[in-house]
Amino acid sequence: MAKSFDVRRQPGFTAIAMLCFVLLYLPILLLVAYSFNAGQSISQWEGLSLRWYASAWQNDQIQSATILSVTIAVTAAFLATSVAVLAALATTRVKPWRGQTVAFAMINQPLMVPEIVTAVSLLIFFAMIKVATGYTGLWYLIIAHTAFCIPFAYMPIRARLQGMNLSLEQAGADLYGTPVKVFRYITLPQLWPGILAGGMLSFVISLDDVVITEFVKSAGQDTLPTYMLGQLRRNITPEINAISTALLAISILMVTAMFFFSRTRK
């Protein structure tokens, strides 16, 4: 009897898989390990210490960069998720229409256009507005972040909407629910896991962004990633490792929460 094909039985499978995992996770493990280094070096172990976490915590620049990062990420995630809900409704709860595919591609455009192109175009565009209005505040960054977060918020929400039983909404309408009420009492409660997932994903994506932020930010508007980039040009200390580890922890927390939200609340 012929054995069914099993990729795990192929020669070298285990070796290649192990190599991939080592390449993926070893650098991160090293980064995390050296964030607890007592010495100045990021490559020479001198003992266990939390001094770099303390130093990062007390660093005014890091504090203000963190506040700015979180402000932008929360606002952008909220706006992107709101827009994504509307976009998802418009692409799943309507009769098929001409140009639907184009609209779908347009919504997901930030995923396909190279980030550097978006960054440069926003730089030029915002520069024109800055000259015209004189406004140099935070909204340029918020708008830019919202724009590239939309597809990340859109995808889980759309998937959730597509997975929902349409007859539930029909039953709502049948039982005297106006379209607004049906959305409020039937669609929205079931959409929450998708909305939360989309919001968290947007938050993490925004928190992490370097390229677009670097191009769009005005003087003195440093987010955590752009601050770290600036630090790398000077001397590197395990303080960078400490910040990175903290960011990593937040991301893992978010992804785990997202996983449980999209699983348990069915």
Added chain:
Amino acid sequence: MIEIDTVSKLFGAGDSAFRALDRVSVTIKENEFFTLLGPSGCGKTTLLRLIAGFEGPTSGKILLDGQDLADKPPYRRPVNTVFQSYALFPHMTVAENVGFGLTMLGKPKSEVAATVSEMLALVRMTNLADRKTSQISGGQQQRVALARALAPRPKVLLLDEPLSALDFKLRKEMQLELKRLQSETGITFVFVTHDQEEALTMSDRIAVMSGGTIRQIGGPREIYDQPSERFVADFIGDTNFLSAEMIARTGDSAQLRLGQGAEVTARAGQVDKTSGAVTLAIRPEHARLVALDAGQLTGTLDDIVYFGTDTHYHITLDGIGTRFVLRRQNSPDEMRPVQQGERVGIALASSAGQVLKD
């Protein structure tokens, strides 16, 4: 009263359009248990969805108590639906589901609560009011779906094959339950099913549908005993079709000569012929096995199929070759035992046959 006036419904456009309903007209009376019966794809569910307002007719009118429903969205129609999939709201409790319609209508909380407990009592679900809908069985979900649709006291209740997901015993039980609910509430029920037995046992009137049109409307007895055409006779129950020659006609009564030469009397029904070739429909239980020369037909017994309550005899008619099925209820006082391969006579009950319009 629902008046459906030459309603057509097309899906798609141009030459590839599918005509789901073709100039359907029917009037459903107040307090009636009305059933739309037909095979899948006959348009019965489409008609139901048009009454509910989920779809609009391509042409024609639907009137509820004389009022045109054309411009009314589903949430402005005093009509509620029991969905085939039940469509219970999974994020709400049983009681919240039942109260949803009244809440949407803006009724005060005390009234909603009172009606909900009344409805739950009606479907015998009071003790499960606080359960989530995922924590109750299929039969219980069915009852909740019913209570939810009945709670706002609609003028018409639409039921889209609501029993098809239940097992045999539960289905029998729910058939009686539905009949009871209909007479207790006095609400007009429009029931969609492909199960002819279900239709016969529950309905006041049945509309048999096929290919987007209504083929016959009538009470269960009328539909079963006097099918107007071959499709209806074939779809509802089992039927033997015999070619015959009409030799005389007086009113509803027709004198026919069968292929083997015997003459029988049958109902002429809606056939306007007075002579010529016709098709005669005879139900399997309207014929008896008799001695070879004592009946109107003769044939060879091919198969004897035992069904518990009754036995089916499959007979190939002499000379014609047509298969004739005869059904006899089993009883302790057995008649003369017959054997496979034996030649037998068939006696037709007098005036039991129905002439069909082809």
